[in-house]
Amino acid sequence: MIDSIKFLIIHRCDDITEEGLKSLGESLQELKSLHSLKLDFATCKQITDQCLIVLSEGLKQLVSLKSISLICDGCEDITDEGIKNLSQGLQRLGSLQFIALNFTMCGKITDIALGSLSESLKNLHCLEFIDLDFSQ
Numbered sequence: 077m078i079d080s081i082k083f084l085i086i087h088r089c090d091d092i093t094e095e096g097l098k099s100l101g102e103s104l105q106e107l108k109s110l111h112s113l114k115l116d117f118a119t120c121k122q123i124t125d126q127c128l129i130v131l132s133e134g135l136k137q138l139v140s141l142k143s144i145s146l147i148c149d150g151c152e153d154i155t156d157e158g159i160k161n162l163s164q165g166l167q168r169l170g171s172l173q174f175i176a177l178n179f180t181m182c183g184k185i186t187d188i189a190l191g192s193l194s195e196s197l198k199n200l201h202c203l204e205f206i207d208l209d210f211s212q
Contacts (some may be wrong), residue, residue, distance in 0.1 A: 082111040090120050104134025112143040117148040118178075123130035125158030130167030140171045149180035150207075150212040167196035176207040185210055 088098070104110075113133075117123045135141070137167075144166070148154055159179070166172065177199070179185055190210065197203065 081107065083114075084110060085114045087114070087116045089117060091122070092117065093122050093125065094118060094130070097123070101130035101132075101134035101157075105137040107138060109140035110138060111141075112145075113141060113197055114143075114145040114167045116147040117146075117151060120148075121152070124153040125152040125155055125161070128154065128158035129161045131134050132161045135162075135165030138169060138170050140167045142171055143174040144169075144172065145174075145176040146177075147178045148182060149178050150183070151179070151182055154179060154182045155184040156186055156189040156192070159185060160192040163192045166193075167199060170200065171202055172200050173202050174205045175203065176202050176205075178207075179208045180209050180211050182210070183212060184210070194201035 089096075104113075135144075146162075148206070167177070177193075190208075197206065
């Protein structure tokens, strides 16, 4: 049963497509809670803003998530718009305690995205740990 999953780890899916991420987002919508979500898409060329939008829609449906780790270093097609949408999904997760986001070498992300992210995170009162990496 999908609703009994507590930990979801997807690691190094270099060939995942937008369609695959859409399926993941739809699966997240079936869950009510999840303890930990770790997605590692490092250097996956197929990850785009649209993928983050689909993921964000899935996050918006979760009632509870304690930990999220999203690794997208080298995903060159992610822009401020993708981060803005991801931020909107994260801001609804009042139970979130741990956030690790890695967008190293994503050259299309600017200070605008960081502003959206910081605005969204300031209302999450349970946060204990934040690790953000947007270095070039």
